[in-house]
Amino acid sequence: MTGLLLDVAAPVRAGRPARARRAGLWWLLPPVVVLLGFFGYPLVLVAVQSFTSKSGELTLSVWGEVLGSAEFRDAAGPTVLLALGSAAGCLLLGTFLALAVAFVPFPGARGLARVVDTLPAFPSFLIALAFTFLYGSAGLLGAGGFLYSPWGVLLAEVTFYTPFVMRPALAAFGQVPAAQLEVAASLGARPGRVLRQVVLPEARPALASGTCLVLLLTVNEFGIVAFLGAKGVSTLPVLIYGKAIVTFDFPAASVVAVVDVVLSLVLYAGHRRAVGGGRRAAVDQA
Structure with missing residues (x-):
């Protein structure tokens, strides 16, 4: 009986770390969005502007x-x-x-x-x-x-x-x-x-x-x-x-x-x- 209970509880314990990791990823989403908005987006704009001429054409x-x-x-x-x-x-x-x-x-x-x-x-x-x-x-x-x-x-x-x-x-x-x-x-x-x-x-x-x-x-x-x-x-x-x-x-x-x-x-x-x-x-x- 004890062995049967351990076999049943093992998948439950294995599932907890996976759920904890998924919850942690959701908590990371807001700071990542803020970082991309305040740092990544302006950096992309600067990179795109470097390939844009004064007339607005993409060029090297x-x-x-x-x-x-x-x-x-x-x-x-x-x-x-x-x-x-x-x-x-x-x-x-x-x-x-x-x-x-x-x-x-x-x-x-x-x-x-x-x-x-x-x-x-x-x-x-x-x-x-x-x-x-x-x-x-x-x-x-x-x-x-x-x-x-x-x-x-x-x-x-x-x-x-x-x-x-x-x-x-x-x-x-x-x-x-x-x-x-x-x-x-x-x-x-x-x-x-x-x-x-x-x-x-x-x-x-x-x-x-x-x-x-x-x-x-x-x-x-x-x-x-x-x-x-x-x-x-x-x-x-x-x-x-x-x-x-x-x-x-x-x-x-x-x-x-x-x-x-x-x-x-x-x-x-x-x-x-x-x-x-x-x-x-x-x-x-x-």
């Missing part, structure tokens, strides 16, 4: 004109170079500050970490405004030529985006077992060797994730570049603004926007891969 000529123009090349090059330079600068500075806060006991270490953490809470153009008061022509240091050059934009972006590398690095350094550091020190390893062979390998996934995130954010940075108005510095977001708002050339602006979206998706995929690699490494260590 807009892509050829935009991608072959010197204006696009002059914007794409600085966009990539500034993003790479900012990512490298944030990686170096963020790693150094995280190491100093995590392993070098000095007064004000926690205060420094909190100050750095508060930077992303402000709009990026405020960094450019602060740099204007410091390095502008009428600023404290009066290095106006430097501020309005690509190096000024690079310095402003590194200053603003360093916390995006420093915070994950601090979290990773905090998870390094103290026993490993003690064993390495007891075996006579110098601090530099401990840093290279023990500390940095543990934090490599976090550093890679933070660096990819900085790349993604700096590729789409608009406020710093537009506020500083650096001479000879044009990026893809600034070019989109100029085409759409200044000259009302919406097809050309849509082409640049699609290129920027594709580049952002590639960088986002790299960021997700770095995050996934860090999680897998943590699971393997556990």
Whole structure:
């Protein structure tokens, strides 16, 4: 009798997860519709507009004109170079500050970490405004030529985006077992060797994730570049603004926007891969 009851109850239990999954799919429908309406639909419109001429005809000529123009090349090059330079600068500075806060006991270490953490809470153009008061022509240091050059934009972006590398690095350094550091020190390893062979390998996934995130954010940075108005510095977001708002050339602006979206998706995929690699490494260590 007991076996018969178990055989009868088994299909009932098997049917419950299926009904639960179907109910969960219904609950997912409203947010998916909202996401498609507010994000997917405008993105499709931009993609369609990029293949539409000013006269309203579907054509590929807009892509050829935009991608072959010197204006696009002059914007794409600085966009990539500034993003790479900012990512490298944030990686170096963020790693150094995280190491100093995590392993070098000095007064004000926690205060420094909190100050750095508060930077992303402000709009990026405020960094450019602060740099204007410091390095502008009428600023404290009066290095106006430097501020309005690509190096000024690079310095402003590194200053603003360093916390995006420093915070994950601090979290990773905090998870390094103290026993490993003690064993390495007891075996006579110098601090530099401990840093290279023990500390940095543990934090490599976090550093890679933070660096990819900085790349993604700096590729789409608009406020710093537009506020500083650096001479000879044009990026893809600034070019989109100029085409759409200044000259009302919406097809050309849509082409640049699609290129920027594709580049952002590639960088986002790299960021997700770095995050996934860090999680897998943590699971393997556990």
